[in-house]
Amino acid sequence: MLPIEFYFDAAIKGLLTGSVYAMLAVGLSIIFGVMRVVNFAHGEMLVAGMFGAYLVFVTLGLDPILAIPIVALVMFLFGVALQRGLIDRFITAPEHQQFLVLIGVALILTNGLDMIFGPDARNVQVPYAFASFEVGPFFLDNVRVYSAIAALALIALLYLFFNHTLTGKAIRACADNNRGAQVVGLNVSRLYAITFGIGAACAGAAGCLLIMVIDVTPHLGADFTLLAFTIVIIGGLGSMTGALLGGLLIGVSEAMAGILIQPSLKSSFSFGLLILVLLLRPNGLLGKRSS
Amino acid sequence: MTTDDKTLKPAHGIGRRQFTGAAIAGAATLPVLHPLRLVRAQAPVRVGVLLPRSGFLSAIGAACWRGAELAPNILSDMGLAVEVVGADTESNPDTGRTQAERLIREGVDMLVGCFDSGTTAAVAQVAEQNGMPFVINIAADPAITEQGYQYVFRNFPKAPTLVMRGLGSINNLFEVTGTTPRTTVFMHINDTFGTAMSRGIQALAPRVGVPYEFLDSISYDPQARDLSVEVSRARALDPDFLMVVTRLNDAILLVRECVRQRFDTMGIISPGSPGMYEKQFADTLGPYAEYATTSVPWFNPTSPITTELQSQFVAEFPDQTFELNPGFTFEALMICADAAQRAGSTNADDLVAALRATEIAEHPMYGGPIQFDEEGQNPNIDTVVVQIQDGGPVVTAPVDIATAEAVFPVPSWADRG
Numbered sequence: 001m002l003p004i005e006f007y008f009d010a011a012i013k014g015l016l017t018g019s020v021y022a023m024l025a026v027g028l029s030i031i032f033g034v035m036r037v038v039n040f041a042h043g044e045m046l047v048a049g050m051f052g053a054y055l056v057f058v059t060l061g062l063d064p065i066l067a068i069p070i071v072a073l074v075m076f077l078f079g080v081a082l083q084r085g086l087i088d089r090f091i092t093a094p095e096h097q098q099f100l101v102l103i104g105v106a107l108i109l110t111n112g113l114d115m116i117f118g119p120d121a122r123n124v125q126v127p128y129a130f131a132s133f134e135v136g137p138f139f140l141d142n143v144r145v146y147s148a149i150a151a152l153a154l155i156a157l158l159y160l161f162f163n164h165t166l167t168g169k170a171i172r173a174c175a176d177n178n179r180g181a182q183v184v185g186l187n188v189s190r191l192y193a194i195t196f197g198i199g200a201a202c203a204g205a206a207g208c209l210l211i212m213v214i215d216v217t218p219h220l221g222a223d224f225t226l227l228a229f230t231i232v233i234i235g236g237l238g239s240m241t242g243a244l245l246g247g248l249l250i251g252v253s254e255a256m257a258g259i260l261i262q263p264s265l266k267s268s269f270s271f272g273l274l275i276l277v278l279l280l281r282p283n284g285l286l287g288k289r290s291s
Numbered sequence: 292m293t294t295d296d297k298t299l300k301p302a303h304g305i306g307r308r309q310f311t312g313a314a315i316a317g318a319a320t321l322p323v324l325h326p327l328r329l330v331r332a333q334a335p336v337r338v339g340v341l342l343p344r345s346g347f348l349s350a351i352g353a354a355c356w357r358g359a360e361l362a363p364n365i366l367s368d369m370g371l372a373v374e375v376v377g378a379d380t381e382s383n384p385d386t387g388r389t390q391a392e393r394l395i396r397e398g399v400d401m402l403v404g405c406f407d408s409g410t411t412a413a414v415a416q417v418a419e420q421n422g423m424p425f426v427i428n429i430a431a432d433p434a435i436t437e438q439g440y441q442y443v444f445r446n447f448p449k450a451p452t453l454v455m456r457g458l459g460s461i462n463n464l465f466e467v468t469g470t471t472p473r474t475t476v477f478m479h480i481n482d483t484f485g486t487a488m489s490r491g492i493q494a495l496a497p498r499v500g501v502p503y504e505f506l507d508s509i510s511y512d513p514q515a516r517d518l519s520v521e522v523s524r525a526r527a528l529d530p531d532f533l534m535v536v537t538r539l540n541d542a543i544l545l546v547r548e549c550v551r552q553r554f555d556t557m558g559i560i561s562p563g564s565p566g567m568y569e570k571q572f573a574d575t576l577g578p579y580a581e582y583a584t585t586s587v588p589w590f591n592p593t594s595p596i597t598t599e600l601q602s603q604f605v606a607e608f609p610d611q612t613f614e615l616n617p618g619f620t621f622e623a624l625m626i627c628a629d630a631a632q633r634a635g636s637t638n639a640d641d642l643v644a645a646l647r648a649t650e651i652a653e654h655p656m657y658g659g660p661i662q663f664d665e666e667g668q669n670p671n672i673d674t675v676v677v678q679i680q681d682g683g684p685v686v687t688a689p690v691d692i693a694t695a696e697a698v699f700p701v702p703s704w705a706d707r708g
Contacts, residue, residue: 006527013519119349121540123575130550130579130704141519141551214516215540215575219346219381223514258520263511264481266520 002259005137010255012138018251019148020209024224025231025243026155027202033238034175034195037087038095040102043225044109045200049075049207050216051113057124057211064124064208065150071208072201079200083193091192106221113218121215129212147209154205155244158198162240171195175238230270234277236287245285249273335363335372336631336642338624339394341404341414346382347514348407350539350571351616355406355428358617361603362624371628380405384413391417400637401426401630403623406616408432408483415443424630424642428623429616431563432487436666442639444646444667446623446656448563448588448674450484454491456674457562458499460586460688461534464560464676465502467688468699472531472557475503478521478545479536479564480513488536488564506530513538522548532557532700535564542566542583543575550579550704557700561585568677568684570612580679582701584687589675590618591657592692600655612683618655625654626661657692 028042039045049071056067082105090098128142162168174181174191182188210216227250235246250270257269277284340359343352359375366373376399380387387410391402395417402418402425405411411430418425419440427435427445431453436445448456465471477492479485489508496505506528511521522545525533533556537545543566546559559582561567567583590597590613600621604613630645631637651661659671676688680695687697 002524002527006523009523010520013523017517017519114345119345120353121350121571123543125575125577130547132551132553134553139552141548143551144519215543217345217347217349219349223516255520259524263509263515263518263521263524266515267512 007256007259009138010259011252012140013144014252014255015248016140016144016148016251017213017255018248019151020144020206020213020247021227021231021251022244022247023151023154023209024203024206025228025235025247026158026240027199027206028228029232029235029238029240029243030158030202031196031199032232033240034171035087035091035192037091037098037196038102038229039196039199040099040225041106041109041221042199042203042228043223044106044221045075045079045203046207046210046224046228047113047216047218047221048078048109049204050211050220051117051122051207051218052204053208053211054122054124054216063126064211065146068150068154068205068208071204075204076197076201079197080193082200083196087196088189088192106225110218110221117218119217119219121217123215124211126212143212147212151206151209154202155240158202159240167191167194227270230274233284234274236284239284239286242284242286249285334637335374336401336627336637337374337376337399338401338403338627339376339378339391339397339399340620340624341378341380341387341390341394341402341410342620343382343406343410344377344379346380347540348382348538351406351565351569352379352382354569354611354614354616355620357604357608357611358428358620358622359403359624361600361607361617362621362628365600365603365621366625366628371625371632373624373628373631375624380410380414382407382410384409387411388413388417391423392421395421395423400424400639401627401642403428403620403627405430408435408487411435412483415440418442422639424627424639424646426623426626426646428620430484432483434487436668440667442643444626444663444669446626446661446669446672447619448672449668450487450563451491451495452670452672453563453586453588453674454488454495455499457586458492458496458501460674460676461560461562462499462501463688464584464697464699468697470557470700471502473503474506474528474530475532475534476506476525476528476530477508477534477536478525479508479510480538480541481510482513482538484564485510485513485536488562492534492562503531511541513541515541515544518544518548519552521545522552522554526552526554530556533559535559535561535567537561537564537566539566539569539571542572546572546576546579546583553704555703555705559583559701561587563587563674565616567679568614569616570614570683573612573679573682573684577682578707579704580682581707582678582680582698584676584678584697584699585684586674586676587615588619588672589615589657589677589686590655592686592694594653594655596653597655614684615656622654622656622661626651 031039052071053064053067056062132139132141231246235242254266257266342355378390391414406429408430425443429447431450433449567585573580601613634641634645658673677684678687685695
């Protein structure tokens, strides 16, 4: 029998990892909530963000957390351009067409990164990469603690943006009632572009945080897209708070599965949780019930 | 044969230009008229090399590929002709199978690969179905050569052999250093290779007579993004040392997590798996990579072919380290070229007969002559103990080829930063 503090230790680690997962999932949730488009290239955008943070680190020597504004801005502009140039044409298209377009974007991103960076794993060695805080019987590594703080701060910023700025409120209006937003004169196309840009920026920011935890290769994207979907579906599609809750839940459940069963079954535990939520609350834990 | 201009005079209305044109056209069609076998016997043997050059095993796949890149020139100097055709398995058995089928359609004479056991098992099936000679460079799952395949040959130890020799080497390390740990936690990947190694350790540890107790066996996904909980679980059991079976990325994650959790043991030892002797491991972890110990098939530093191979490797890839991945890939191509030369043909059955009769005494990797038994397995590959010291792998056992003394128990993490 393992000591009880070990279970707390695992839960805390799960919460820290889950915060970063939440940052990734929030972007996907925002895009779907407003545009009703499922971004199948979200994991690949995260990987692009990881490579962005890596580039900033090797060229400017900037810590990935400090590189977030640069990477997020670049990813925002990429997202806006992608929405304006491509996605906008498919907003009213059947879902399977949107799906194919975004899978195409994902393939181009993956292979483009492969051509630029090659298949080798890249990592960023920050000075505190091996350091940890000792809190009673627990060791919390600096990287995860800083990443979790940064992720929660960014989610809080997004919350403030959507609730206390005119643009944020306008985007929410589009999400609540698209036709009503058009009737009152909102430029929906522009707001969609901003929304997609914000979603891509979230993926970029999450990439900056994750590059400190894991090494990046161009082919990581699909796994993270799946992870983001799982989180968003558990939390409730389109709900920012749901994405946060889903991220934390997945982080903790994977950690506890590692102790209670076998670490190699962590992912199956997440998918088990997903099936359970779909059976009991098909709209997710904080999703709105469809009328 | 010489030509005389006088004989090319237009005696029958055929001018010199027409004759030259006809000669060129005739020469161009000659190979078509000759039996294919005769023409191809004069050409280098075409070998399709299947490696995980992208995906989560890409770093190791790239290391193997360096051995394949060097092979044509070095083998040519030895009088052996080989043409290498590369294919990427994307670290995925299904892709490996598809790529093998494509290479066979494109007309390669033999296959080499595939580093990981899952993909190798899939490609072995394709090779057997298509009657294509297949030489395995690296893959340890015993089942691959225990199915009565006729076209599959393996120049790498099976998992039980790796485990047997690995556990024996670890016992020897404890004897030599005068420190015998009493407990261990076994952490391993859960892919085909990791599972085969785990089964081997469970079955063979009592037979080898290990002096330590296994407190727990923790398996994890080789593509794991985070090993914090796994390491916490091991730390809670307070073992004397950690026994691991890893790939590269998870080996880095594992050691990083041990440092972060200040989880000090007498050492981290692998009874035979990749990861901890690789350049990226040492580069990424710096001082924390030091003293990671692996019992593994390795190159023979005293062999003249190894010396040649190493010098060309350093010239071609100055930023890389020569280790077993390029070594075994080169050796697999050497086996193919040798068989093709002795067969005098690229006919699959002739090549297989030549492979069965292989007897190569001088070769780069440590062990006896390269031979294949009735299963297609080379039983003569030996293992050595390598430890990371001063940023790179050094051989600490056996004594006849050791270049450094083993360090055990290892210094604590705090004493290295």
